Amino acid sequence: MKVEGKVALVTGGARGIGKGVCELLLEKGAKGVTIVDYNKANGEETEAAFSKKYGTGKATFLQTDVTTDQLEDAFKKTKDVYGRLEYLVMNNAGIGQMNKCSAHDQH
Ligand SMILES: NC(=O)c1ccc[n+]([C@@H]2O[C@H](COP(=O)([O-])OP(=O)(O)OC[C@H]3O[C@@H](n4cnc5c(N)ncnc54)[C@H](O)[C@@H]3O)[C@@H](O)[C@H]2O)c1
Numbered sequence: 001m002k003v004e005g006k007v008a009l010v011t012g013g014a015r016g017i018g019k020g021v022c023e024l025l026l027e028k029g030a031k032g033v034t035i036v037d038y039n040k041a042n043g044e045e046t047e048a049a050f051s052k053k054y055g056t057g058k059a060t061f062l063q064t065d066v067t068t069d070q071l072e073d074a075f076k077k078t079k080d081v082y083g084r085l086e087y088l089v090m091n092n093a094g095i096g097q098m099n100k101c102s103a104h105d106q107h
Helices: 016-027 040-054 070-082 098-102
Strands: 007-011 032-037 059-063 087-090
Touching: 007 016, 007 070, 016 032, 016 040, 016 087, 032 040, 032 070, 040 059, 059 070
Parallel strands: 007 032, 007 087, 032 059
Antiparallel strands: none
16 A cells, blocks of 8 residues: 555544554655544644654644544545545444445545
């Protein structure tokens, strides 16, 4: 998987496995990652830590409950911020609406 210059949306990215996936993507040279998570405190902390380590704007926290229509907004905002979106990492246990993802997986 070629990561350099690509953009990923990672659900549950504020901590745990999702946070680790975000970090790995940034280590591998991703253009940016959106941290899609409903935990505001952890999301902001993780965004700040990644911005400090990898550069301002490399990580963007989008407070989102993936079980709601907010997930749709997260796709749109990711494209607004980075101009593209190649990878989707659905990490957390939230029950989302996968049919909504299909409209966004081609570029
Ligand atoms: N850690 C393990 O060893 C392990 C093993 C097998 C499976 N899993 C599964 O992998 C997933 C991630 O595990 P983890 O240890 O990183 O969990 P974690 O609890 O550390 O992190 C999950 C993240 O998802 C976020 N989240 C949960 N529901 C959400 C929702 N509806 N919308 C947005 N964000 C939401 C949480 O705020 C949290 O930041 C879980 O589904 C877990 O059951 C974990």
